[in-house]
Amino acid sequence: MTTPAAQLRERVVAAVNARRDEIANTLSQAIQIESVNPKYPGQEYETVVGREGDVSKFMADKYRAAGAEVDLFAVEPGRENAVGVIRGKGDGRSLIYNGHVDVVPPGDPTIWTDGNPFSGRNDGERIWGRGASDMKSGVVAQAFAALALADAKVVLQGDLILEAVVGEEVMDHECGVTATIKRGYTADAAVVSEPSAPPAPLAVIPVSPGLWWFSVTVPGKPTHASMRGNLIRAGGLGDEVGVNAIDKGVDIFLAMRRLEDEWGQSKRHVLFPAGHFTIHPGVVTGGPKGVLVPFIVSEFMTIEYCCWYHPDERPDQVRQEIEEHIHRAAQLDPWLRAHPPVIEWKLNWPSFSVDPKHPICLAIGNAHEEANAGTRFAGRPAVNGFAAVEDCSFLNLGGIPTVSYGPGDLRVAHAYDEHVAIDEVVAATRTFALLAIDWCGV
Numbered sequence: 001m002t003t004p005a006a007q008l009r010e011r012v013v014a015a016v017n018a019r020r021d022e023i024a025n026t027l028s029q030a031i032q033i034e035s036v037n038p039k040y041p042g043q044e045y046e047t048v049v050g051r052e053g054d055v056s057k058f059m060a061d062k063y064r065a066a067g068a069e070v071d072l073f074a075v076e077p078g079r080e081n082a083v084g085v086i087r088g089k090g091d092g093r094s095l096i097y098n099g100h101v102d103v104v105p106p107g108d109p110t111i112w113t114d115g116n117p118f119s120g121r122n123d124g125e126r127i128w129g130r131g132a133s134d135m136k137s138g139v140v141a142q143a144f145a146a147l148a149l150a151d152a153k154v155v156l157q158g159d160l161i162l163e164a165v166v167g168e169e170v171m172d173h174e175c176g177v178t179a180t181i182k183r184g185y186t187a188d189a190a191v192v193s194e195p196s197a198p199p200a201p202l203a204v205i206p207v208s209p210g211l212w213w214f215s216v217t218v219p220g221k222p223t224h225a226s227m228r229g230n231l232i233r234a235g236g237l238g239d240e241v242g243v244n245a246i247d248k249g250v251d252i253f254l255a256m257r258r259l260e261d262e263w264g265q266s267k268r269h270v271l272f273p274a275g276h277f278t279i280h281p282g283v284v285t286g287g288p289k290g291v292l293v294p295f296i297v298s299e300f301m302t303i304e305y306c307c308w309y310h311p312d313e314r315p316d317q318v319r320q321e322i323e324e325h326i327h328r329a330a331q332l333d334p335w336l337r338a339h340p341p342v343i344e345w346k347l348n349w350p351s352f353s354v355d356p357k358h359p360i361c362l363a364i365g366n367a368h369e370e371a372n373a374g375t376r377f378a379g380r381p382a383v384n385g386f387a388a389v390e391d392c393s394f395l396n397l398g399g400i401p402t403v404s405y406g407p408g409d410l411r412v413a414h415a416y417d418e419h420v421a422i423d424e425v426v427a428a429t430r431t432f433a434l435l436a437i438d439w440c441g442v
Ligand SMILES: [Zn+2]
Pocket: 100, 134, 135, 168, 194, 390
């Protein structure tokens, strides 16, 4: 005999499944709104701004349909965040469902199979387009969880707060997620629906690394390139005549590779694959200043690094370790001793870390297991670290215990032919629906 409580849960799951096609269509429509982050490098702010707000307004309509009071507000014009509050009828725990509406630029459209990065094409199994994985599918799943609760006439005891925010892709959290916190939206827990994979789809994500973006610039001393023999051969005049910054920069490059290898061995975390914490040299520039020809001994070399550091380390500790390492490497060379590399610290995105045994993690696990029995997502979800960084950090800094769980895969995020599996979006929707019942109470 099934209890009324079990019948209610079955009705909610059935309500999600009944909306499968609508979930897919809504995701296609959301992708078709080209909400590239206007502050992403290479974008012209004035021509791009506004589409993020269009997605938020589109989601706000869904929130209203689910019975939420909607608050649309922007720190910068055209960049509205949408917050929908479904008021609890009792004193249950409150819950925030959060996701970002901005996407990264699509790159060369002709490389996309569809020829249109914003097609939102539905092939019956997958939805294609920029933002499919990262992360309009998650935003749509959270909204449809609330719609399914309304379909099944569920009345929650605690508040359920739905958030679609801007600015995530460039850590513009003051315009996005942090603006919602400052406006007073808080809860007993939050779930950000960033893509859980890899390695496992729909995993519970209680931790992310921190991110430092920094550059190292090594100076040289330009002279005619024909002087090279004098600069590098025994008996030559060396730095009296000139110094090739690229040769010195490669020394620093290799020293940093050694530090990265050391991190691969020494910095371990049980929720991350071995060697995850890295110091990625993503951009190298160098040569004579002003004209890029090899006939002049190079005047500078700059390496731009994206460093993914261990979640338990403070950003200033990491910074100090890297600065000391570069300093020691520079001591091995007389030119670099006298002309130390210049390090510029450009951006820090803090890590976050929630106990995997925190009630919100356990509640997601329970909801997922129940909601997805008999599907390819059956069983207890994996618990993994997030490969990259995301808005969970700022919700946690705002005092709200926050973890991630969502459809999609980082391997196709920010890539050509981004896509997401429809059954995965629906599975996440079922989990979000049951989780709200479990967390907020009925
Ligand atoms: Zn994202």
